[in-house]
Amino acid sequence: MNYENLTRDELIAVLQRRDALARYGLRWERDSIPQDKSLNRDFVGFELDEDLSVGEGPWTNLVVEGDNFDALRHLVTTHAGQVKLIYIDPPYNTGRKDFVYNDSYFDATNRYRHSTWLEFMYQRLMLAKSLLAEDGVIFVSIDDNELFNLGLLMNQVFGEQNFVANVIWQKVYSPKNTAVHFSDDHEYVLVYALNKDKWRPNPLPRSADQDKAYKNPDKDPRGPWKPSDLTARNYYSEGRYPITCPSGRTIEGPPPGTYWRVSRPKFDELDADNRIWWGKDGNNIPALKRFRSEVKDGVVPQTLWTYDDVGHTQDAKKQLNAILPKDRNEDVFSTPKPLQLMDRILRLATKSGDLVVDFFAGSGTLAQALLALNKEDGGERRFVLVSSTEATVDAPERNLCRDVCAARVQNAIEGYDNGNGKKVDGLGGNFGYVKATRVPMHRLEEGITDNMVWTFALQACRHPLTTVTPGLSVSVHGEHMLAYCGNVKSVTLDKLVAAITQHCGIAVVMTWAPAVIAERLAEYMHRIRLVSVPHDLRRAFKQGNVRDAQEEQPESQNQVEPA
Secondary structure, eight states: OOGGGSOHHHHHHHHHHHHHSOOOSOOOOGGGSOOOTTOOOOEEEEEEOTTTOBSSSSBOOEEEESOHHHHHHHHHHHHTTOEEEEEEOOOOOOSEEEEEETTEEEETTOTTHHHHHHHHHHHHHHHHHHHEEEEEEEEEEEOTTTHHHHHHHHHHHHOGGGEEEEEEEEOOSSOOTTOSSOOOOEEEEEEEESSGGGOOOOOEEOOHHHHHTOBOTTOOTTOOEEEEEOEESSOOTTOOOOEEOTTSOEEOSSOTTOEESSOHHHHHHHHHTTOEEOOTTSOSOOEEEEEGGGSOSEEOOOSEEOHHHHOOHHHHHHHHHHHSOGGGTTTTOSSOOOHHHHHHHHHHHOOTTOEEEESSOTTOHHHHHHHHHHHHHTOOOEEEEEEOOOOOSSOTTOOHIIIIIIHHHHHHHHEEEOSSSOEEEOOOOOBEEEEEEEEOGGGHHHHOOHHHHHHHHHHHTTOOBOOOOSSEEEEEETTEEEEEESOOOHHHHHHHHHHHHHOOSOEEEEESOHHHHHHHTGGGGGGEEEEETTHHHHHHSOOOOTTTOOOOOOOOTTOOOOO
């Protein structure tokens, strides 16, 4: 249909008919469930807690304490398009009170259990999508309770065309003999790319068992090899011809319904190059010799991951108990993921320098695996973990982020006693511990702190995290300079002028009084970008939630920009 020739009324009628048609896809009872109390349009600031941070600053990794919806909105503002891998292990919504929504557990009797879970996940996945780089990918652990719903939801958020794989993870090493119907032996990891055409998994390292298949019975100088079938079922017009073995036996052709994979001239060429194996007595059906030296070092990942390769739930519990006292985690994380599983995902989806995000961080397994991989290959992968306190009315001091997630990662960094009297060396690394704090937009000027402003600016400009300094804070990362003037006192302005004079490149200056700064730095303004606090932060921040998002405001000309 040529829409250009339609009148306004005709075009409206066409759109109304289109909108009235039933849309294919997942639907859930969005209007019948209470709105998530976590959804809000406040500004979210990250306040650095230096006492809970680990390692010497500047800090390149983050542990975020707070609601993951808040944290994601902040990260989408500062890290959009930068994340190469997102891994999450969300609540499985088993009906056994494992899923908390608006401070209440959902059990199997709640008729809106699935719709509520879907709405909860949808809001967070939509934000997570904005974090992914063009060649980024997301891995999501799940079990049978929500697998089919999650698959449809992921299709809706990321596009069916960007589905990569549904991995089966064998999570237990022995069957449950008490099962009524089937022993539940596996879970899943759904894999979606932001753009499937631009993402490819890294090949996995070859195992010793895979290399054992290569031998050298004929002492070929090219080294070990293994035989490969020369027949195939696909029709090949030049693939049927007789072959005479070195023993003199004639093979009239491949078995019925099959074809030699190569033409006769190519076969003779391979045989002349000693690439055909006839057996020790020269009388076997010919096989192609595939040399280990000519095979790529990596192997293509498969979708079945056994516990021999990636660990099982008992491994995960032992690993957590070894690095943290058992009484601090047994009632909270009954089913953590094993380090081997996280290692597999990291090897598939990351390389040195990549940023990884887990906004259902749990006990911090992903970060420990990342640090171990960095130590192994000298990489500089970075992580952002998000975990809540899960404090309740009965336990207001409860803080799982601080006492379990961050504590585990700290032990992994610094080293620990595994409980058996053995000292485990630290993996090195660091993290800045930040607390996600809401500030109502209409109270932003009085509610936002210097700590929040500085942390926001550093992240938006892709600088490592440092502490804010009273008066003037300065960070130089590469050729890019960032400065924050907490006031416009003479001593502060003098320090700013000195810092700008010493720096030759572009500088971003954040200030509550841009006119004053512009006047004082007039001769340098050709290489200075002024950012007004809190005005430009308010305009830059991704305020809305998916359900109630309003039309975005036009972007400010003076926003914080990355180096």
